[in-house]
Amino acid sequence: xxxxxxxxxxxxxxxxxxxxxxxxxxxxxxxxxxxxxxxxxxxxxxxxxxxxxxxxxxxxxxxxxxxxxxxxxxxxxxxxxxxxxxxxxxxxxxxxxxxxxxxxxxxxxxxxxxxxxxxxxxxxxxxxxxxxxxxxxxxxxxxxxxxxxxxxxxxxxxxxxxxxxxxxxxxxxxxxxxxxxxxxxxxxxxxxxxxxxxxxxxxxxxxxxxxxxxxxxxxxxxxxxxxxxxxxxxxxxxxxxxxxxxxxxxxxxxxxxxxxxxxxxxxxxxxxxxxxxxxxxxxxxxxxxxxxxxxxxxxxxxxxxxxxxxxxxxxxxxxxxxxxxxxxxxxxxxxxxxxxxxxxxxxxxxxxxxxxxxxxxxxxxxxxxxxxxxxxxxxxxxxxxxxxxxxxxxxxxxxxxxxxxxxxxxxxxxxxxxxxxxxxxxxxxxxxxxxxxxxxxxxxxxxxxxxxxxxxxxxxxxxxxxxxxxxxxxxxxxxxxxxxxxxxxxxxxxxxxxxxxxxxxxxxxxxxxxxxxxxxxxxxxxxxxxxxxxxxxxxxxxxxxxxxxxxxxxxxxxxxxxxxxxxxxxxxxxxxxxxxxxxxxxxxxxxxxxxxx
Amino acid sequence: xxxxxxxxxxxxxxxxxxxxxxxxxxxxxxxxxxxxxxxxxxxxxxxxxxxxxxxxxxxxxxxxxxxxxxxxxxxxxxxxxxxxxxxxxxxxxxxxxxxxxxxxxxxxxxxxxxxxxxxxxxxxxxxxxxxxxxxxxxxxxxxxxxxxxxxxxxxxxxxxxxxxxxxxxxxxxxxxxxxxxxxxxxxxxxxxxxxxxxxxxxxxxxxxxxxxxxxxxxxxxxxxxxxxxxxxxxxxxxxxxxxx
Numbered sequence: 001x002x003x004x005x006x007x008x009x010x011x012x013x014x015x016x017x018x019x020x021x022x023x024x025x026x027x028x029x030x031x032x033x034x035x036x037x038x039x040x041x042x043x044x045x046x047x048x049x050x051x052x053x054x055x056x057x058x059x060x061x062x063x064x065x066x067x068x069x070x071x072x073x074x075x076x077x078x079x080x081x082x083x084x085x086x087x088x089x090x091x092x093x094x095x096x097x098x099x100x101x102x103x104x105x106x107x108x109x110x111x112x113x114x115x116x117x118x119x120x121x122x123x124x125x126x127x128x129x130x131x132x133x134x135x136x137x138x139x140x141x142x143x144x145x146x147x148x149x150x151x152x153x154x155x156x157x158x159x160x161x162x163x164x165x166x167x168x169x170x171x172x173x174x175x176x177x178x179x180x181x182x183x184x185x186x187x188x189x190x191x192x193x194x195x196x197x198x199x200x201x202x203x204x205x206x207x208x209x210x211x212x213x214x215x216x217x218x219x220x221x222x223x224x225x226x227x228x229x230x231x232x233x234x235x236x237x238x239x240x241x242x243x244x245x246x247x248x249x250x251x252x253x254x255x256x257x258x259x260x261x262x263x264x265x266x267x268x269x270x271x272x273x274x275x276x277x278x279x280x281x282x283x284x285x286x287x288x289x290x291x292x293x294x295x296x297x298x299x300x301x302x303x304x305x306x307x308x309x310x311x312x313x314x315x316x317x318x319x320x321x322x323x324x325x326x327x328x329x330x331x332x333x334x335x336x337x338x339x340x341x342x343x344x345x346x347x348x349x350x351x352x353x354x355x356x357x358x359x360x361x362x363x364x365x366x367x368x369x370x371x372x373x374x375x376x377x378x379x380x381x382x383x384x385x386x387x388x389x390x391x392x393x394x395x396x397x398x399x400x401x402x403x404x405x406x407x408x409x410x411x412x413x414x415x416x417x418x419x420x421x422x423x424x425x426x427x428x429x430x431x432x433x434x435x436x437x438x439x440x441x442x443x444x445x446x447x448x449x450x451x452x453x454x455x456x457x458x459x460x461x462x463x464x465x466x467x468x469x470x471x472x473x474x475x476x477x478x479x480x481x482x483x484x485x486x487x488x489x490x491x492x493x494x495x496x497x498x499x500x501x502x503x504x505x506x507x508x509x510x511x512x513x514x515x516x517x518x519x520x521x522x523x524x525x526x527x528x529x530x531x532x533x534x535x536x537x538x539x540x541x542x543x544x545x546x547x548x549x550x551x552x553x554x555x556x557x558x559x560x561x562x563x564x565x566x567x568x569x570x571x572x573x574x575x576x577x578x579x580x581x582x583x584x585x586x587x588x589x590x591x592x593x594x595x596x597x
Numbered sequence: 598x599x600x601x602x603x604x605x606x607x608x609x610x611x612x613x614x615x616x617x618x619x620x621x622x623x624x625x626x627x628x629x630x631x632x633x634x635x636x637x638x639x640x641x642x643x644x645x646x647x648x649x650x651x652x653x654x655x656x657x658x659x660x661x662x663x664x665x666x667x668x669x670x671x672x673x674x675x676x677x678x679x680x681x682x683x684x685x686x687x688x689x690x691x692x693x694x695x696x697x698x699x700x701x702x703x704x705x706x707x708x709x710x711x712x713x714x715x716x717x718x719x720x721x722x723x724x725x726x727x728x729x730x731x732x733x734x735x736x737x738x739x740x741x742x743x744x745x746x747x748x749x750x751x752x753x754x755x756x757x758x759x760x761x762x763x764x765x766x767x768x769x770x771x772x773x774x775x776x777x778x779x780x781x782x783x784x785x786x787x788x789x790x791x792x793x794x795x796x797x798x799x800x801x802x803x804x805x806x807x808x809x810x811x812x813x814x815x816x817x818x819x820x821x822x823x824x825x826x827x828x829x830x831x832x833x834x835x836x837x838x839x840x841x
Contacts, residue, residue, distance in 0.1 A: 282652070282691070440695065452687065487728070490776070491725045497768040498725065516601050527768055544829065548829055548833060551833050552833060
């Protein structure tokens, strides 16, 4: 993680080179156009053109000089494929200027700044990408913004995928991830907005019925699959895992896949695809598409933290819906520990908030999974969960009466589900029917399914708490304690048994869907005709983690001390003192050893 | 240990054509829906089951509302019932987006009436309430489900019995034949024959069925000791070496 660099434009100091850029040139250019138009025969088109130009000119005049310089500089960096300059402009310059000038309004439109960048179409597409992202995150996008951001994304992907051969563009990895991430976010946002029929104006309804292809699920999938195929990331990843040489890899992935831009976009599209499938409720396909992704922290793809975190969140969520709670827990624990370790580097990143929010959702999901399938995987994470979701966890651990707590946490922490299809905007009659009985939101449907899984386990906590008290017990007697019908109770026992088994990845599985049947509870029982026999596995106290952590910590402290310069005590005062006390001075060779390190 | 999911991810009898559809981009091509639907009916006739292929049909329906065929959906859900305790049923439902009631009164959509019944059946199976399952399944209310759908699914009732057998096998060492009979909805000679076929032993004098041991019905108390793997210590060791 690099330190955020201070952008030139953010400092108020004047840089000569940038000052040289003549920002007035653009205005002259615009004015000369105006003059020509006035001379020609005045027709409506011309008037509109004049008005537009005047508006643009006025808008241009409004742009603060520091922003103009920033755009020129940014453009230059992109032209030169200067990754460090692009990163600086992208990660700090843009955000600083946003805070300063555009916290509540749009950035200048691409057409307005076009003269600053010589009408460079590629840069204008990239600029619009940032422009719309800003609109979505800070302002309320209207229907035009939504349609135009879609068109702009299409132009960008079209440029990347359908030029003659791979394009020579280079962008920072973080930006590439953000492009894919934002594309899916805008798709999801559009679907949610589209499903709210009642608030649409007639004009919007007309546009929605004409533009059914805009943000369609097929078009989004098409982009992601195209990027995956073009980059051959599906071939690259397994070959890379097998340790093929760079030359072999280059030959395998071809001219596109060999370029970092395409390789990263391909990888991010895999994760994007996982996300889209989850949003649409397809949890098996979600896991299947990232079959070739190796979930560990050693791949270069973990450099983009947001991507890494998103991957584990969606994988974990899929496992919840597949009722594989131990796998879900493992996924959350892995990435939550990662986030804890990374925290020190991230407090200054502009994504810190977002990652923190996603982490908090995962703590909630961890609580949910742990209530359904108690585990002692990680005390550290479990303690944080106890802090944040202790109340809900206690309720969830009590079976049926905990359902509201399950509901609360699920709705808080689940992905923003969408429906694949629009309401019938092209059919006024059907649309009226639709508006009358708006179907339940997709999140509610998935919640209902999840709660049905929870309900099937509702009897588990009570029965377990009774069984724990015995080593063997007659079923009739147990039914008596519970004040339940014996046959019903025996059937519940089978459900308890089922709840203590789960499919789980034990470690050697290749694919994320693969797994073995594992026992998930430390309490086990078996029924012999009518006698219940109970056996409990106890876990010896775990010391290793604590000792390892603290040994490592002690080593770090020791290293830190060793590397510190000795306190510089004035010689005249310090030197005689030990002698006066009769203590020997530090052996000189030791000082040498410290200095050598 | 054997994988619990490999047959589910890739059933051994899945034809190559279907494998290509399930694993490739062609799964999104609406013109392939017929192939997948034919495969579903093949599963129904020959007691096979391929969850992922059936989910691919539902995916195509999700994206192409004009392909919607409620009979196919009911059949997929009926097949998914037989895979409890695996989550296939809910995974299938998750792909059914809400849709408008059928505009055509001549062709009533059977799904809205059948879906609640199927869901009830599923939750009874999930909760191992097998006697209640059979009672509901044989009730008058579900006549149309039986007559129009499950009757076509070869071996449907036996597949449900398999669900019960899986649950019993995990929880019991011995089970009274009366109890077992209520779970399997079989009596007398039928029950005896069924029990023998799956390798369990019925003691006719006591009326108790003995189950062969399996990993789930053998229990023992253990103390799990902490396991420290070498990589956990790698930092400590490497530091010690570099410091030496």
